[in-house]
Amino acid sequence: MMPLLTLGPVLFNWPADRWRDFYFRMADEAPLDTVILGEIVCHKRAPFFADAMEAVVARLTAAGKEVWFASPILAGNDRERAAMRDVVTNGLLPVEANDMGALALLAGQPHAVGPFINTYNEATLAWLAGRGAMSVSLPAELPASSVAVLAKAGAALGLAVEVQVFGRAPLAISARCYHARAHGLHKDGCQFVCGNDPDGMPVKTLDGQSFLTVNGTQTLSHGYLCLAGEMERLAAMGVSRFRLSPQAVDMVAVAAAFRAVLAGQRDGRDVAAELGRLVEAPLENGFFHNLAGAAYAAEA
Template identity: 35%
Template sequence: MKIALGPVQYYWSRLAMMQFYETMAHMPVDIVYLGETVCSRRRELRLPDWLEIADMLAAAGKQVVLSTQVLLESGADLTTLRKIAGNGRYVVEANDMGAVHCLEGSPFIAGPYLNIYNPPTLDILAGLGATRWVMPLEMGSEGLAQMQQGRPAGMETEVFAYGRMPLAFSARCFTARNRNIPKDNCQYVCMDHPDGLVLETRESQPFLVLNGTQTQSALVYALLHELGAMKELQVDVVRISPQSQYMANIIDLFYGVMHGRLDAADAFEQLQPLMPAAPCNGYWHGKPGLDLLLA
């Protein structure tokens, strides 16, 4: 199996983003996804900047994938999508059907937001050019096993294995709403929350995370214990979603377990202090997502 670093879901400064990818160039990840997937108002980096980072990572031996925005809201967003689709240098991850149509006939990655839950859907996307699909986060191991039995020849499978789970997108910016300011004058307050803004219940229990127009799980999805099961299911790629701290350590733990250098239980114990919140893995086991089941 290969390790993929997913796109950064949060709004970091230009300097922080550049330093992050300079570090990742030396980490044992095989694939790096780049680009803004959440909000077009996050303009610290534009397409030429992403391509510059992509060239640097490619020179370091990484496979680079450009990710598209999930929810397009304007003509400018569509123009950016077309530029990404036509970049001519790097494979693209399609995160909505508009991107699929832009990429039709060219190899592309079917992102997790396409919600592929059955083999006929995967067949259609393969016919349009998809060479790898990312399993929806809510799908469990049993559903994945069925998909693997019916996946088209040559189609790779990728599983989201670490990070706060992206659950929903909206035209409304909830982080700006938290400050009582309009989305069109958001003052880029997302940057004040490099791992999202935690929303608690009345009982002060973490419930969700606000990340601009995106809503995430408060808990962190962690499938470190399931790498062996993924290998048996012939999963090709394991995706780790970036957070603002300790990414090098987290990648090393996944790499160590994947290559038999670390015991999964020991690695999971080392992983927990590095996480911004408690772990969960319920979806993998067909249970509520916030559950944690360990063998």
């Protein structure tokens, strides 16, 4: 199978026109195979770009991209559960499930499983495949040994296995909004302060060391996960889909660089060095190498 390049959903609270124009540019300029759309972090943000959704889907589809809707990561009340059901039962586009509730609604239907569902072993992978999953995006914290086992199991099941290779690593989601609390606000009266941080709000330890990134109710890594140097190894394991998570950087350049690695036109280590100069936070690949997640190990 030819390796595929996926763009995950925008995780951050971008203004509607920026969100729309980002996806228009992805449609016209980025060498992507699949684009996943949807507000998956905070349901309160979704109405802001709802009016642009149809045009974005049309532009991406016309450009030959496969388009999927993503379900929210966490549905904690009746309103959020209703929004999740609306996504899952949209009847227009295939769905990537990011919550067990969404999986229950999708049982027996073809669907994808996002990285926010804990797929840690072969039994889980087989269970997901038996319920209709066509592809599974693995959690970012898995080491290479686990990825290899799951990729082999996925191949035996006829299931595509995906790994995130760029973007801040998702670490946790909460019913509480850290962004609001940091500004002395409650979640219900947050004033959408997360929009002030288009690439997430940096968090430091008491001694001033950069530590994590906050995005509303979501916790992300401080640095940017980058597995450009490991892509040849991942492909040899049987990983067939490679995921980019949108950040407030030139994602067309990022997509082009990773496409060139997949095509054998560029060395992944050179691309990683280039990306290290493009982003403002350090690169990370520690999880893959069975190290602390924030570590960066140069691929031998």
